Amino acid sequence: MVDQTKDTLQSAENPDKLRRSLHNRHIQLIAIGGAIGTGLFMGSGKTISLAGPSIIFVYMIIGFMLFFVMRAMGELLLSNLEYKSFSDFAADLLGPWAGYFTGWTYWFCWVVTGIADIVAISSYFQLWFPDFSIWMSALLCVVVFLALNILTVKLFGEMEFWFAIIKIVAIVALIVTGVVLVALHYPSPGGGHAALSNIWSYGGMFPQGVSGFFAGFQIAVFAFVGIELVGTAAAETHDPHKVLPRAINAIPLRVIMFYVLALMVIMAVTPWNSVVADRSPFVAMFMMIGLPAAASIVNFVVLTSAASSANSGIFSTSRMLYGLSEQGVAHRTFGRLSARAVPTSGLFFSCFCLLVGVALIYLIPNVMTVFTMVTTVSAILFMFVWTIILCSYLAYRKKHPQRHQNSSFKMPLGKLMCWVCMAFFAFVIVLLTLQEDTRNALMVTPLWFILLGCGWWIRSRKAA
Template sequence: MCYILSHIQKRKVLVVMASNPINEDGTKRSLQNRHVQMIAIGGTIGTGLFLGAGNSIAKTGPSIIIVYAVLGMFFFLMMRAIGEMLYASPEEHTFVAFIAKYLGMGPGVFAAWTYWLGLIFVAMAELTAISTYVQYWFPTWNTSLIQIVFLLVLGSVNLIAAKMFGEAEFWFAMIKIIAIIALIAVGLMMIFTGFKDASGVQASFGNIFHHFQMFPHGMNAFIAAFPMVFFAFQGIEFVSITIGETKNPRKVLPKAVNQTIYRILIFYIGAMVIIMSINPWQEINPAQSPFVQVFKLAGLPAAAAVINFVVLTSAASALNSAIFSAGRHLYTSAMESEAAALKPFRHVSKTGVPSGGIFLSVALMFVSPIISALPQITSAFEFVTSASSDLCILVYALAILAHRQYKKSQDFLSDGFLMPAYKITSPATIIFFAVIFISLFFNPGSVIPAVGAIIWCIGFGGSVWLRYRKPAEVPAK
């Protein structure tokens, strides 16, 4: 009976949400389907594709397609698990809230603060990238000043209203999509017209398999590509954070999550196939964007400038999403805590955004311009940024564990947006995340951040466990 009443109550809440654009906490459901779809795409596409693809191909050759396909499948399964919980409780502002709800306060607090700090450092890294891209055109401009301007502009965009963030992200994502579609279209034209480069190599799908080697630089290089591509996909979960401020969430959510796999196939794998068809994988310069190489071959002399503009908008998009997400995560953590120190971050502005959470998140991001002015600590900054990114693996794994507990709870909707074959795919996804973390040790550049992530888990995770552990039961006499 309680189970039935719970479902009836949830459906009543959803009817109210569909007719009322304002949540009970004051946040507004002003994001539309087109915003959510573009945010999902924008979260999937980053500088890892535009700039890092050449390095990935150089290390693994055509087998990089396998890496992207495998990671794409498991990220899709993770999103289906998160999507199932959000479909049942679309009033939640972040998927991390489910970790506390179904695994307990200890894991929830650990995941919330770990993910929030990770977002802060991701934003700082994107700020550093933005200043580098702007200096491509204006090399004499001050790095710190560039970062301050971008942070003030995008911070203001996030403070105005969720719809303003959605509009900004819509156009940021549109630029990236146009660039990828242009690459695929130009590449197909070059292939079907028999284009030949200066050395006489003809564009052909056969270039992918010419002198094919599964592990051209050894098994270790192949395994090391997995964490590299994993971080390229990181941010795909941002779409889940928009659901709490989306109109008709149950209508929008399944489309946004299900279409993720198609975006991965088209934008990542499709781009890789075209790039290796135009440029044989053995000849790709890992230090240069493969997009630039293809457009230059097609006769676009301004290719470098155009792609620089695209990666600039890509970095700005990632920063925009990180600000949005960090503000919501801090707000959720403050609402779930009774600590008086977090009370200011429970505030929702008249425009329906968690302004307190956004203010503090943006304020911490201002550390990035300071770091840029102190080159002697740049390596330490990169270490902390990489370590925080590594911790996302743990947060993702905790989200899957929370989903398994959700299945056993009264919240479970048997007719909801179900994760396919979860009894098999759920443990497989958790195991896969564990394998990804182990694979970090196959890449010399990732060893130190991985160790740092372990130290964070033991230090912060241990303190949280001691604070929130259940008191031992006194044996009956």
């Protein structure tokens, strides 16, 4: 309580700095929300049909690699509490160019993801209100998220807390329902009955071979986008030395519970070759037990999942613009805070970009083609950000060996795992060349870096 009072007094004395208003429960649930993407609810059918039971290993491998990325980020953020986010430590350890590229890339990632989420929310909304204009619902979404973020940081934390609770309840309900169906040997759609042996009885753990196993990585990696959100919230975390390690260390447990257990239960109840690729397995599971409201319940869960992602995106983009402004690589307007210590200029700009994106999606035909390409580009750019975190860690170990020695939250197998994780991301990039839609997105991605490079060159000329 004394620490909290002291923290509040410091905020009052220094209104030009972000306040540490987020507490342990906020950060724990923001971390869970970041680790559970909409892809688990809607995309798991497609990943199961592509890879079969081997998809379990795909999620475990990706979760294992990203745990080390988060540990590297955690050690860096706690080594210097002046770091507001990973663009700050990238600028400090790798050079101003790294802060510029990382910050603007991360901002772009979340704007693109936010556009996708808002379009998704609008389409989910149509299930209940088919006569309501899709553009009115998109506009309403942006206004609501702007209002939630502009008031206080704590309100953002509360909203993410409850959004994540809804996700957790839905997944736990799925797992419990599945376990009960297996225990009762409930008839399954394939003609058999629910049993644990269904996981390996239809062609073993790798029924689609190595190619099917590799194909699973292309989609599954997108489900983990947002896992690094804990780092963006670090500057506004109360008692970061206690809260951040807890949130990061719980990642393996979350991956096992929310991804592995959920997928195992789905495949135990419905054999993998009976799972419909373009339909949510969550809906199918609840429909099996004769729950007529299954579609509406899952629609509500998926809607809140997309809302959580969009809300997180608006929060993180405004904080990233604030950090870039402080580094001098974004307009100084983005560095101004409101009386409640919220970067309102960054919020308004990010929300405006979301509206422009929604308008573009309306104007461009073949929406789903553009939609797939844009979200794939976003995921590729997220891998770039994760790689920059690892490169920053390697630079930190070289420049500040004493800080590493004194750290209470050291990254296990530090240097070795940095290289292993970067090799893994390179491997995923190679896999993206195998499918036509992801290959097209991979070819478009360099345009963003060319644009950023031009911006950096113009800025350097002005500075000179």
